Amino acid sequence: MATQNIREEATEVVVIGAGMAGLTAATTLAPAAEVVVLESTDRTGGRVETVRQGDYWINLGTQFTEGTGTLIDALERHNIEMGSLAGKSIALHLNGSTVDTSNPLALMFRTRMTMMDRIGLAIVGARILSAAPFLESQSRFAQRVRARLESRLASYLLNGVRSELAATIVRSWSAQWMGCDPEETAAAQFVYSVGIALTDPEKVPNFSLPSGGNQTLTDVLTEDLGARIRRNAVVHTVRRDGDGVVVDYLDGDRPARLRARRAIVTTPADITERIIPDLPQQYRNAFNDITYGRYVVVGFFTDEVGPQRWDKYFGISAPQLSFQAVFNHAAALRTGDDRKPGGALACFAGGGKADALLDLPDEEIVSRFRNDLLTVLPELEDKLGEGILRRHRRVVPFWAPGRRKTLPTLRDPLGTIYLAGDYQLDVPSLADAATSGERSAQAVLASLGRSR
Incomplete structure (x- = not known):
């Protein structure tokens, strides 16, 4: 200068x-x-970016606010109201049906998939669930497990799996939690993010904290x-x-x-x-x-009236659509019988799907997301507001094997x-x-x- x-x-x-x-x-x-x-x-x-409308808000950037530490201390110090995801869960929308993932039996047997798909998904789930308990332990065995996960791509979870649907689901999980594909990141970060969501949903960071958005x-x-x-x-x-x-x-x-x-x-x-x-x-x-993950986000305020079947979900995974996840920002407000009209949803595409969308015109992205959202929640026909689009080319940091x-x-x-x-x-x-x-x-x- x-x-x-x-x-x-x-x-x-x-x-x-x-x-x-x-x-x-x-x-x-x-x-x-x-x-x-x-x-x-x-x-x-x-x-961190939030848009607000009436009683609702949409986080267009970072979705989650964790439940302990410096961040929560700051919220409490400033007397900012906090919500809760207790009793809420994640759903999986697959082949036209939506199933609650908190019930593994329902996930395996009520979801529309072939026997090969069920076996593939069971193998992937077993690998994640067997590793997840060792990610926070300080025992020597746990340290060896973590070292092995750090040395392998997350795509190892698909070794020997012949189901393309199971592979699609794994790629979707990686994209929605980290903004990357399993062929890019070490397995440890993937297993930690997805494993907690599957094994103990109440530990999942509450994206409705603080009230009014991040x-x-x-x-x-x-x-x-x-x-x-x-x-x-x-x-x-x-x-x-x-x-x-x-x-x-x-x-x-x-x-x-x-x-x-x-x-x-x-x-x-x-x-x-x-x-x-x-x-x-x-x-x-x-x-x-x-390396950083990539996301494309489209938020929609909604004007439905009365209780809805998605009120119990804070997120819906949708691996076969133009986006991979729908986050329900109103989930923490759905307590008791007094359900206010309207809502707020954010559709996320990450990783390779985001890469394919980033340079498309705004109206093309919003149209794709709107149409696919209506296949998941057809009750919202004529009840979706204008799409609010954000492109994020650099979001969550991640590491390839051995790089951390x-x-x-x-x-x-x-x-x-x-x-x-x-x-x-x-x-x-x-x-x-x-x-x-x-x-x-x-x-x-x-x-x-x-x-x-």
């Missing part, structure tokens, strides 16, 4: 990015240090930070400079330079690698080992530059982004001799 006409200023800590990690880092820092947040777009929240929290954190956040601030470089840092960026269309004692960089892997020019090679290697071993490198600071993001923890999620941001902020405060 040319040095002429650059506006220069200084602060104690600069946070790059105003997604969940950046907002959490900044709000952790703010009571004890002067902080500035630089956000490249005109909105905060990163991949953006409720990012809006509150944004309000807390106020003028500390600078939108449309596109960072070019973050460099170590003696015992501090120098950040060159465009403030709108005006060159600016911000000097700080510390920086926390919360941008996605590829952006972080680009804006830190003196990044050591081991860090570059670790960032290059991260470089991850610990990214948990260490680069002198005065600290890193944060959902890629830092074992199972990437919105909660992990918040936890990572908080931990980096605490480390920065400790380095400055401060405590919150």
Whole structure:
């Protein structure tokens, strides 16, 4: 960046990015240090985005908010109402019928499929269920199981399976939970995500938390930070400079330079690698080992009246359609007999299906999703609102076999530059982004001799 006409200023800590990690880092820092947040777009929240209509909301970005840790602490601290998925389940729509997956017998015998399909699905399910209990245990045997899963593609689940339908279902699960295909990701992350959904649905992160959608929290954190956040601030470089840092960026269309004692960089892997020019090679290697899932999302507000058969589902898996899942954002509101009119649904396509959709015209994508949604829920004919479309080319981080071993490198600071993001923890999620941001902020405060 040319040095002429650059506006220069200084602060104690600069946070790059105003997604969940950046907002959490900044709000952790703010009571004890002067902080500035630089956000490249005109909105905060990163991949968190919610649209609202009346009593309902649709999360068009990240769907899930986990039930423990930094994220929930922030919700409780700000007195944000939280819902519950207790008693709700996932359904599978296959060959024209919809079956509750919480009942394995019904899934196997009421779903329309051939005997070969049933055998294939049983093999896949058995492999997932046999591995899932070892993903959180610290026993030596569990560690060996995890190491084996980390060394294999998730597609190993299909070894010896002759059913194309079973393969379609596995690809659908991978796409809807991680935004990638099983031929791309290591088995450990796949088994963890899908295994919990199958073995203990109540542990599945509640996408209806907080009430009003995930953006409720990012809006509150944004309000807390106020003028500390600078939108449309596109960072070019973050460099170590003696015992501090120098950040060159465009403030709108005006060159600016911000000097700080510390920086926390919360941008996605590829952006972080680009804006830190003196990044050591081991860090570059670790960032290059991260791949991101892709999604296409279309949300629909609905105007049905009275109880509906899908009220008990928080999601419907639909592996044979243009999207792979329908998330029912109103599920947590369906308690008791007082069922308000209307609803909110989000249709998701991930992985290879998303790749095939990303560059199509908006109206083509919305039309495909609308038509397929009506094959799942024909009761919504003439009751679907306008489709609200979002394309996400970079969402959930995942790793190919053997690549996650470089991850610990990214948990260490680069002198005065600290890193944060959902890629830092074992199972990437919105909660992990918040936890990572908080931990980096605490480390920065400790380095400055401060405590919150």
